[in-house]
Amino acid sequence: MAYSVADVEGFLRVLRENPEWRDAVPREVLGEELLSLPDLVRQNSEDIRALKEVVRQNSEDIRELHALVRQNSEDIRDLVRVTQRHETWLTKIDGRLESAEGRLSETRWRERFSGRFGGLVRRARLVSPRDLELFEDADDHERITEAEADAVRRLDILIEGTRKRGTREEVLLAVEVSNTIDRKDMSRVSARAATLRKVGYNAIPVLAGARMDASLKAEAERAGIEVVLTPGDILEFDPLTGAPIQLPADDDE
Incomplete structure (x- = not known):
């Protein structure tokens, strides 16, 4: 069915005369879905604004997290440095304690x-390398090496006496002292006694100390x-000062 311009103008005039009909026309022409489109657009705009706010808040949280991670990393580096200093300090203390224990x-x-x-x-009588004429003469005439002579002079104790068991011959005890005797002590005292022989x-090589593994003994x-x-x-020693805090009595005192 064809409509003329007059029909359209008449239709518009009727709408102007009856404004209550105006809302009905869009519903008939566009349908409910198209009519609801502006509301959907507004809702989407609100959702987008809310999403932007969430993104902005997340960005702030991420920046704060980055700052916290940086601070934690700095704290960890500081802690590592402090730990390293403490380890160095403890190593020095341990060395001092070992040295003090050895001297005592x-x-x-x-x-x-x-x-x-x-x-x-x-x-038994204590002697020093200077008292050993044969040793000093051998050193002077280079019948032993400088290293051998130095090693003998580093012996902890030298004792002359008459052997108590067997032949009762004159002997020289070459003594290495170590609280905990190990294989290195064995090697040292054997080599130094061999030089004296x-x-x-x-x-006679002698190991003196407080502890030694039974199999090694x-x-x-x-x-x-x-x-x-x-x-x-x-x-036992004070871990801070290195001073002995216990000196047990000996049976031979």
């Missing part, structure tokens, strides 16, 4: 040499090394 132990063995080594020799002394004795242990010499 050597002093106790030297002061009580007669009783402690009485099971090995009679008429090379220059003419009846030198048996190995040392098989190698001809005398072992003298005094477990009461195990000392």
Whole structure:
């Protein structure tokens, strides 16, 4: 059916005369879905604004998280530096304690040499490398190396006496003192006693200390090394000052 311009103008005139009909026309022409489109657009706009706010808040949270991570990383680096300083300090303290324990132990063995080594020799007397003429002469005439001579001079204790068991011959005890005796002590004392034997002394290697593994002790004795242990010499030290806090009494005192 064809409509003329007059029909349209008439239709518009009717709408102007009856404004209550105007809302009905869009519903008939466009349908409810198209009519609801503006509301949907407005709702979408609100949702987009809300989403932008969430994104903005998330961005702030992420920035705060980054700042927190940076701060934590700095704190961790500071903690690592402090820990490293403490480890260095503890290493130094440990070295000082070991050194102090060694000096105290050597002093106790030297002061009580007669009783402690009485099971090995009679008429025990302390000597120094300077007292050993054969040794000094061999060093002067280079019959031993400089390293061998220096090693003998680093012996903790030298004791002359008459062997208590067997032939009762004159012997020289070459003594290494260590609170915890290990394989290195065995090697050192064997080599140093061998040097003394090379220059003419009846030198016996001796290991003196507070602790030694039983199997290592048996190995040392098989190698001809005398072992003298005094477990009461195990000392305790103040971890801060390094001073001994316990000095157990010896049986030979």
